Amino acid sequence: MVESTRLRDSYTEMTEVLLPNDTNNFGRALGGAVLHWMDICGAIAAMRFANRQCVTAAMDHVEFITPIEQGEIVVLEGYVYETGRTSLEVVVDVHAEAPEVGDDRRETTSSFFTFVAIDGEGRPTPVPDVSCESDEEHELRDDAIERRQSRREALLSETGD
Numbered sequence: 739m740v741e742s743t744r745l746r747d748s749y750t751e752m753t754e755v756l757l758p759n760d761t762n763n764f765g766r767a768l769g770g771a772v773l774h775w776m777d778i779c780g781a782i783a784a785m786r787f788a789n790r791q792c793v794t795a796a797m798d799h800v801e802f803i804t805p806i807e808q809g810e811i812v813v814l815e816g817y818v819y820e821t822g823r824t825s826l827e828v829v830v831d832v833h834a835e836a837p838e839v840g841d842d843r844r845e846t847t848s849s850f851f852t853f854v855a856i857d858g859e860g861r862p863t864p865v866p867d868v869s870c871e872s873d874e875e876h877e878l879r880d881d882a883i884e885r886r887q888s889r890r891e892a893l894l895s896e897t898g899d
Contacts, residue, residue, distance in 0.1 A: 742869035748787035748818040767806035780828040783816040784853035792853040811835040819882035824862035829882040
């Protein structure tokens, strides 16, 4: 088994056009559609990293920051930033672009997922460690770890725990 895999090998970018079937009565993205796309993006990143099937084990808190309007381009980016023995931690960020404006992206939401790699019989199986071979990869990893820690601290302070 490979002892480590580069963070960049897991990088996944997906794009969708927000069509009427995925909108609410106001012409904005249904939260469930966005969560579905995020789960797929995260799963692809995990599978690319582990070179095997992976299943969703957990998804952190999600806040929808800005709406996505019908007709806008939805850009999802995900990558593995940390691993356990059989688990993979993946961050997925979602941005929206108005096609008539061009490359002007705005953040709409993000979340952190935990996936578990499975073997051919559906049992958890070991995964490689994350390797960062460039400054950019180190920055991505550090940013994801810091963002997740900050979110957890914020949620704990909100609940009073």
